[in-house]
Each structure stands twice: as structure tokens, then as C-alpha cells.
Amino acid sequence: MIEIKNLRKFYGNLEVLKGIDLQIEKGKIFGLVGRSGTGKSTLLRCINGLEKYNEGSLYVGDVDVKNLSEKELRSFRKDIGMIFQHFSLLERLTVYENIALPLRCWNYDKSFIDKRVRELLEVIDIPDKTNSKPRELSGGQKQRVAIARALAMEPKILLCDEATSALDPKSTKSIISLLNKINKDLGITMVIVTHEMHVLRSICEEIAIIEDGRIEAVGSVEKVFLNQPPALKNLVGQKEIALPETGINIEMFYSQDNASQPIITKMARKLNIDCIILGGEMESYKNSPLGSIIINIPNDGFNNVKKYLDEKNVIWKYFELDEEFLGEEEIC
Numbered sequence: 001m002i003e004i005k006n007l008r009k010f011y012g013n014l015e016v017l018k019g020i021d022l023q024i025e026k027g028k029i030f031g032l033v034g035r036s037g038t039g040k041s042t043l044l045r046c047i048n049g050l051e052k053y054n055e056g057s058l059y060v061g062d063v064d065v066k067n068l069s070e071k072e073l074r075s076f077r078k079d080i081g082m083i084f085q086h087f088s089l090l091e092r093l094t095v096y097e098n099i100a101l102p103l104r105c106w107n108y109d110k111s112f113i114d115k116r117v118r119e120l121l122e123v124i125d126i127p128d129k130t131n132s133k134p135r136e137l138s139g140g141q142k143q144r145v146a147i148a149r150a151l152a153m154e155p156k157i158l159l160c161d162e163a164t165s166a167l168d169p170k171s172t173k174s175i176i177s178l179l180n181k182i183n184k185d186l187g188i189t190m191v192i193v194t195h196e197m198h199v200l201r202s203i204c205e206e207i208a209i210i211e212d213g214r215i216e217a218v219g220s221v222e223k224v225f226l227n228q229p230p231a232l233k234n235l236v237g238q239k240e241i242a243l244p245e246t247g248i249n250i251e252m253f254y255s256q257d258n259a260s261q262p263i264i265t266k267m268a269r270k271l272n273i274d275c276i277i278l279g280g281e282m283e284s285y286k287n288s289p290l291g292s293i294i295i296n297i298p299n300d301g302f303n304n305v306k307k308y309l310d311e312k313n314v315i316w317k318y319f320e321l322d323e324e325f326l327g328e329e330e331i332c
């Protein structure tokens with residue numbers, strides 16, 4: 001388990017991490033998301049001891065990272081693999097040699113290295129590229145090699161810093177499914193840093209949204225999505241749907257609890273109202289849909305709709321309402 005308490009980090013006078021508290025359970029895939037410059041990479045580098053922090057504590061298992069000597073740090077990092085946006089492969093080495101590099105640095109014997117590299121080549125599934133140089137590979141293939149190299153020392157934790165940001169959607173999908181497979185097969189804890197919310201939705205069990213060096217929201221992907229904290233809105237921005245100026249626009253949130261129910265059509269029939277479906281977004285999360293749909297209803301149907309949705313435990317919100325129409329209680 002990774003346990004971070006009130007961690008603060010300064011670069012000179014610049015406070016980059018402003019009291020981070022986080023717990024990442026063993027074997028979990030944990031996502032850290034936030035805009036550029038909010039401190040995600042710095043936090044990741046604190047976890048593997050590449051950066052020193054100024055205050056607080058950071059434990060990986062029962063190891064307090066701050067107290068490690070240089071020699072202990074080197075050994076500690078054997079347990080932590082890391083992959084990056086730009087792969088960091090050595091251009092002069094072949095795929096095989098890149099994967100073998102950490103094992104050579106730790107002076108493993110040749111036959112052990114050969115066995116391990118061949119196992120890893122099977123995991124990343126690019127058998128015909130063993131003797132290719134990185135420049136002969138696609139972005140997705142380069143990231144596969146980087147993943148194999150990060151796994152060479154059999155780490156307990158894999159840190160992924162924007163690992164899919166330089167990839168096209170298809171390669172992103174294949175890297176995500178490879179990471180998922182590695183997590184399931186090898187039980188490796190993963191911390192995935194990204195600014196792409198959709199990447200986290202497709203792989204993470206829990207996420208934290210970091211804003212200006214602080215954790216502003218944390219929990220399961222589903223919980224964070226359904227709670228719609230301000231930090232999530234700041235991250236994904238407003239939806240670009242043309243909303244009618246008449247009637248009331250309501251966003252209804254769907255998760256595995258209600259995604260298979262025909263809520264809108266049943267509601268329209270029961271309340272005898274017409275509603276316009278304006279748009280929505282559904283993504284797959286743990287093999288069931290997670291998303292929202294925006295509808296427009298007539299003003300005089302609002303109270304009944306509100307009651308109906310609450311009775312059905314549907315999470316919803318309205319937006320851009322005419323203040324005169326609502327009571328004070330609704331606005332506040």
C-alpha cells in the first residue's frame with residue numbers, strides 16, 4: 001500500500017504540492033488526473049524517491065521514502081517500474097537490449113536475462129520486433145517495449161506518467177488493455193497519471209483529481225462521476241450542447257444501477273409530458289455504461305419530474321434556469 005500524509009513539496013519558493021493525503025491499496029489501479037502543471041508528475045516522482053519532499057510522510061509498504069539513503073533508494077526503485085509519455089527508449093539499442101538493460105545494470109547472468117526478456121516479449125506481444133531499433137516501431141509498440149523494460153525487475157508498483165498521451169486512440173486502447181492484463185495477471189499496483197479523463201474511466205478503480213497541488217476529489221470513478229464535484233467540471237469543461245432557451249434543461253446521470261432502465265420514456269408516459277432528448281455521453285466503465293443524458297422538459301412539468309427522478313433515485317441537475325421560476329431554496 002502507498003500511504004501519503006500531508007505531503008508538501010517546494011521548488012524554491014514555489015509550493016507545488018500543498019498537503020497531499022492519499023491511500024493507494026495494494027493491487028489497485030489508481031488514477032491521478034489534473035490539468036497541466038498541477039503537480040501530478042512531481043507527486044509520482046516523490047513516490048519513487050526521485051524527488052525529495054519537504055513535509056509530511058510517504059510510505060510505500062512499510063518503507064518511509066524520505067529516510068532512504070542513496071544506496072537504499074537504488075534498491076527500493078527495483079520494486080517500482082516507471083513508464084513515460086515519450087517512452088525513453090535508447091535509440092542505439094534493439095528492442096531486446098532495451099528490455100534487458102535494467103537486468104544488465106543489476107548484473108544478472110546472461111541466461112537469466114535471456115529467459116526474462118523472452119518472457120516479457122511474450123507479454124507485450126511484438127515477437128517479430130525483437131531485433132528492431134526503436135525508430136522502426138510505432139508509438140504503441142515503443143510503449144509496449146517501455147512497459148516490458150519497466151517490468152524487467154518484477155516491480156510491485158508501476159508508475160505511468162502520461163503513458164498514452166502521445167498515442168492515437170487505437171494504440172491508447174491497446175496499451176490500456178495491456179496494462180489491465182498486467183494488473184490482473186501479476187497483481188502489480190499501478191498509479192496512472194494523465195490529463196485525459198476517458199483514459200482513467202477505462203482502466204482505474206479509484207481516482208483523485210489534483211488541482212493546484214491539492215487533491216480536490218477522490219473516490220471510485222463512479223462516485224466521482226456521479227457526485228460531479230467542481231474539480232471534475234473544471235477538468236472536463238462545460239458540455240457543448242446547444243440548450244433551448246425555453247423549458248427546463250435537465251442532466252440525468254446513469255451508472256450500472258439504472259443504465260438498463262427506460263427512465264425517460266417511462267417518466268414521459270407516467271407524467272404525461274413531452275421531453276426533448278438534447279444529447280448525452282455514455283462510456284463503458286467496468287462493462288456497464290457510465291454517463292449522462294440531457295433532456296428538455298416544459299416548465300410546468302418540473303415539479304413532477306423532480307419528484308419522479310428523486311423517487312427513482314436518479315441523480316440529476318438542472319442548468320441555466322430562469323431564477324424567477326425557481327424558489328430561493330432551489331437556487332441555493
Ligand SMILES: Nc1ncnc2c1ncn2[C@@H]1O[C@H](COP(=O)(O)OP(=O)(O)OP(=O)(O)O)[C@@H](O)[C@H]1O
Nearest residue numbers: 011014016034035036037038039040041042043195
Ligand atoms: N525541477 C523543477 N524545478 C522547478 N519547478 C518545477 C520542477 N518540476 C516541476 N516544476 C513546477 O512544478 C509545477 C508542477 O509540475 P508537474 O510537472 O508536477 O505538473 P504536472 O501536473 O505533472 O504537469 P503536466 O501534466 O504538464 O506534466 C509546475 O509549475 C512546474 O513548472
